[in-house]
Amino acid sequence: MPEITEHTLRISASTDELERIRHFVADHARNFGFGDDDINDIILAVDEACTNIIKHAYGWQKGKPIHIQLGMRGKEMLITILDEGKPFDPDSYRLPSMQDQLEQKKRSGYGILLIRKLMDHVEYRKRKSRNEIRMTKKR
Amino acid sequence: MSKFEIQQRSREDVIILDIHGELDAHTAPILEKELQELIEKNHVHIVVNGTGLDYISSAGLGVFMAYIEDIRSKEGDIKISNLKPKVFNVFDLLGFPTLYDIVDEEQEAVTRFKP
Numbered sequence: 725m726p727e728i729t730e731h732t733l734r735i736s737a738s739t740d741e742l743e744r745i746r747h748f749v750a751d752h753a754r755n756f757g758f759g760d761d762d763i764n765d766i767i768l769a770v771d772e773a774c775t776n777i778i779k780h781a782y783g784w785q786k787g788k789p790i791h792i793q794l795g796m797r798g799k800e801m802l803i804t805i806l807d808e809g810k811p812f813d814p815d816s817y818r819l820p821s822m823q824d825q826l827e828q829k830k831r832s833g834y835g836i837l838l839i840r841k842l843m844d845h846v847e848y849r850k851r852k853s854r855n856e857i858r859m860t861k862k863r
Numbered sequence: 864m865s866k867f868e869i870q871q872r873s874r875e876d877v878i879i880l881d882i883h884g885e886l887d888a889h890t891a892p893i894l895e896k897e898l899q900e901l902i903e904k905n906h907v908h909i910v911v912n913g914t915g916l917d918y919i920s921s922a923g924l925g926v927f928m929a930y931i932e933d934i935r936s937k938e939g940d941i942k943i944s945n946l947k948p949k950v951f952n953v954f955d956l957l958g959f960p961t962l963y964d965i966v967d968e969e970q971e972a973v974t975r976f977k978p
């Protein structure tokens with residue numbers, strides 16, 4: 725098994741931090757040898773996951789923790805995002821219809837769809853008081 | 864912190880919004896406020912020129928979705944032009960090109976408002 729390299733960013737749940745998160749992820753993805761298109765996919769997926777945590781898991785309460793861990797193993801980047809907020813039930817998620825969203829003037833629900841389209845593998849886990857999203861992207 | 868700015872100008876009775884920077888959950892309220900003000904003034908022929916837009920997440924796309932029905936109900940539209948390929952890709956992933964007029968050049972967007 726190849727060695728795993730890990731990098732961690734601990735931030736408080738606020739949209740102020742989204743740019744810092746994107747830079748952190750982009751810098752490490754670039755160092756790991758990803759091309760621009762893959763880097764764009766990865767930073768958007770991580771932004772969407774963190775935005776969902778800020779909005780839904782923590783309900784916009786500032787100061788709550790989000791941990792982002794990046795692991796590089798072989799040709800794969802493993803991203804783990806942890807929070808201590810309200811758990812997300814992926815089974816309850818229904819793919820939004822764009823036409824319905826427009827008619828109902830809804831604007832959310834697309835983050836999860838984007839994450840699934842952008843990453844190779846995505847899974848949600850609940851561990852005691854912590855929620856975990858794990859996603860991977862191959863180089 | 865994410866940076867996002869809007870400059871407004873008009874061209875042949877069409878409002879052009881030149882948007883610059885990164886449109887995410889932090890900056891989306893800036894675009895939202897701009898669109899709300901235009902709707903209140905009944906300025907509903909709008910072109911969003913994305914020449915300076917470097918990044919968009921679904922929170923940014925959500926602003927377009929939240930106001931397009933209001934604008935179309937007033938016989939207006941939001942047309943989008945000059946997107947960088949990496950930004951267009953995000954619009955495309957969510958199927959926006961079937962529901963919004965997204966064109967290469969601002970002139971084409973303006974022309975499409977003519978009867």
